Amino acid sequence: MSTTATARPLRADAARNLALVVEAARRLFAERGLEVTLHDVAEAAGVGVGTVYRRFEDKEALLGALVEAKFDSLVELAESCAALPTGREALRGYLLGAMELRAGDKALSTDVLRAAPYTQTAVRRRADLTGLITALVERAHAEGALREGFAPEDVPAVTSMVGSIADRTRNQAPGAWRRYGVLLADSVCPLVDGLAPMTGEPLEIPNPGCEAPSSS
Structure with missing residues (x-):
């Protein structure tokens, strides 16, 4: 992950503090949005505010680091899935793994990331991820394991749906997403021996067929 500081290897304590800062920032931005300050991040990370400013000159730079961390995590996942024995396993592994990353981190798909700058590192890592996802999809298609017409561009859309x-069930039923994630994975890349049983319990939606009334 790049930062505004020069690209030199970090001491162990500096690397640890940087990881604490990025994790605290991810959590706070997910919970509170763009109102979060660098002082808030320092307090949540348990480090001095000077430590944060030494790595990130402003909030925009910190947001950029979050984007880089997002793509680093997804690239690592895609690379590990690519090593699986079959294209079916590889694509299903990536779909469900990416859904799990997204489900555990609301900041991966909010106004926070839309407001973040894309550094050269982030652009490069996004290109790496696109190439890896394309290879996973093509491999599954070559095996006849994937629904005809499913494209690499469908992968982030499916992840966003889950x-x-x-996001809507995080407080009441934090694991509910998995039921629908498996359902979507089965719909495009079913298991060899048939469809898996539904997992978890169905969600109870108030006012079926329409959105819940707004509180405003």
């Missing part, structure tokens, strides 16, 4: 469920 992420929306996770």
